[in-house]
Structure formats: C-alpha cells, structure tokens
Amino acid sequence: MVRSREVRILDVIFQILWAVAFFNSPIKITGIRKDIDLPKKLICRNTVQGRYKLADDNGYICTALSVSPWTRCCPESGERFSCQGCNLISKCCNSYEYCVSCCLNPSMTQEDLVLKLKIAKPVTAGTHSSIFDFCSGRCRHNSANVVHENAYSSDFHHCYFLQTNSSGLIGPNFERRLTGIDILIGKQGESCNLACISKGQSCVSNKLSVINSCELLEKYMSCKGSCFASMGADQPAEVVNNAPKHMYPGACLYSQTDSMLSCEGFHPQTKRLCPCA
Incomplete structure (x- = not known):
C-alpha cells in the first residue's frame, strides 16, 4: 500500500518535471509558408449539349474532344468571343455555341443590364446569376424565333438580344x-x-x-x-x-x-x- 502511494507520487513529480522541461526548451515549429497557397482547381461551365462544338463561360469555342476533362474549359489558344455565323444587327446566329460565345463578349452584351433582367413574370421572377446563365439560356430556341409555332423564321434562330417594351429612358423632364x-x-x-x-x-x-x-x-x-x-x-x-x-x-x-x-x-x-x- 505504502509502495503504491510512493509510485503515484513519483509519477506525478515526473509529469511535472517533464512539463516544465517541455515549455522552457526552445521549440522549432514548422508549417506551410503563408506566401504559398494551394492551387485552386478552375472549373468552367460550358454548353455541354454540343455534339461537335462547345462554348465555355470564358467565351472560348472548341471541339468537344479538345475540352479539358479536368476543368471542362476550352483551350485558351482557341477562338474567343467568336461571332462566326452571327448577324450583328439582329444579334442572331446559326449556331448555338457561337451564339453563346458572341453573347459573352462585353461589347455585345452589357453585364449590368443582364443581371437586372427578370427571368419570368415580375411577381415571381428571379434574376440571372451570371452572364453565362443569360447567354446559354437566351441562345436556345424560344418563341421569338419561330413562326406559326412550328417553323423557324430564318436560319439564324439562336438569338441573344434583350427583348423589352421599354428602355426606361423617358423621365419627368x-x-x-x-x-x-x-x-x-x-x-x-x-x-x-x-x-x-x-x-x-x-x-x-x-x-x-x-x-x-x-x-x-x-x-x-x-x-x-x-x-x-x-x-x-x-x-x-x-x-x-x-x-x-x-x-x-x-x-x-x-x-x-x-x-x-x-x-x-x-x-x-x-x-x-x-x-x-
């Protein structure tokens, strides 16, 4: 019994001495350098339904085979903001992918106007989260591009124009x-x-x-x-x-x-x- 009590006392003393020695000794701490960050993986959104061509949210056009399998981005060496096959007056194109690429060009579409645009009826409508959401949705077929509900009005049936009944420029003066x-x-x-x-x-x-x-x-x-x-x-x-x-x-x-x-x-x-x- 006495022996057991002495062992416990010695054990406590040892732990105290170890703690004192640990905290009083110089300790070298290593860690990750603050000026170096882990690389962030860039992920692109793109027009995934294209069989041959794709347009990503950076405005690049590429073939479906050349898109990166890791980032889903088109090569930056390719065409960007291309309006090939587009009529710049009507803002309509004969290709969905080129319509999206052309629409993403800042000189063609003003982002501040797009992000304020209502998606549906004003009471329940939300707004577009990005210009890519607007362009990829607007360039799809819609009722403004058809006649008699079952035929396209022309071969340029992918359009990215802003349709409105008011420009909002008339004021009290x-x-x-x-x-x-x-x-x-x-x-x-x-x-x-x-x-x-x-x-x-x-x-x-x-x-x-x-x-x-x-x-x-x-x-x-x-x-x-x-x-x-x-x-x-x-x-x-x-x-x-x-x-x-x-x-x-x-x-x-x-x-x-x-x-x-x-x-x-x-x-x-x-x-x-x-x-x-």
Whole structure:
C-alpha cells in the first residue's frame, strides 16, 4: 500500500518535471509558408449539349474532344468571343455555341443590364446569376424565333438580344428636353442628316439620346409589338417590312450605347427616328 502511494507520487513529480522541461526548451515549429497557397482547381461551365462544338463561360469555342476533362474549359489558344455565323444587327446566329460565345463578349452584351433582367413574370421572377446563365439560356430556341409555332423564321434562330417594351429612358423632364425639336421619320436607308435637310432643317445630334427609347419609337412608328435593344449608328430606328426575316421586319431598335448614335448613321434595312430643328 505504502509502495503504491510512493509510485503515484513519483509519477506525478515526473509529469511535472517533464512539463516544465517541455515549455522552457526552445521549440522549432514548422508549417506551410503563408506566401504559398494551394492551387485552386478552375472549373468552367460550358454548353455541354454540343455534339461537335462547345462554348465555355470564358467565351472560348472548341471541339468537344479538345475540352479539358479536368476543368471542362476550352483551350485558351482557341477562338474567343467568336461571332462566326452571327448577324450583328439582329444579334442572331446559326449556331448555338457561337451564339453563346458572341453573347459573352462585353461589347455585345452589357453585364449590368443582364443581371437586372427578370427571368419570368415580375411577381415571381428571379434574376440571372451570371452572364453565362443569360447567354446559354437566351441562345436556345424560344418563341421569338419561330413562326406559326412550328417553323423557324430564318436560319439564324439562336438569338441573344434583350427583348423589352421599354428602355426606361423617358423621365419627368422628357418633354422639356425636346422643346423646339421636330421628330421626323426618315426614308428607308436614309440618314437623319438627309431626313432633316429634306424638311429644310438640321439634325440635332445631342437629342438623339433623348429619343433613343422604345416609348418614342412606339409613339411614332408601328414597331409591330417588338422593341429590341441593339447597337448601331442608325438607331433609334424601325426595321422595314421588306427586310430579311432574320432581321425581324417591323421591329424597332434602340441603341444600348448612346455614344454610337450619329446623325450620319444609316442602314439599308431601317428607317430612322430623327430629331430636327
């Protein structure tokens, strides 16, 4: 009994001495360098349904066989933001993959507008989580690309345009900003300079951005119920009725980029809306 108690006391003393020796001795601590991080695996999203071609969320186009099996990304040595087979006026393409690649180009689609766009009806709608979500979804076949519900309106049936009934540019001071301005409709293929001169007036270039809206286009033109955001020096304008089907005859176009608007701009398949004085 006494022997057992001495053993326990010695054991406690040993543990105390070991702890003191451990904490008082210099200890070399090793670890991972702070300036070196573990490599992060890059994973791309892509248009997986392509049999021959793929477009990834970086805008690259590649063949299905050349896509990386680990990252699902296309080689960066390939085509990027390619608009091959696309009509840049109607923003429609004859290939789904090239439609997505072209749509991802920042000069073609404004990301801030896309991420605010409602996916469905306003009451229950969400918004797109990324520009790739918008492009990959918008470029699929949709009701705007068919006629009689069972036929495509043209071979360019993959479209990435923003369809809207309002550009939101008309504000409370709208009428005051157009005081003294006559709004004229040009002839097919005619610039605003020529349209205004034919009435003995001049085109007022700084008012083009004021009338660059669906509201004004629908007030002065028929628009056939369609008004699309587009890009071009000939806008705002209406596509003439005898234009090719892939250009959406009768539709109205307003420019997403005011800096492109010009009194000199024209297009053989549109009629311009012009501010003259």
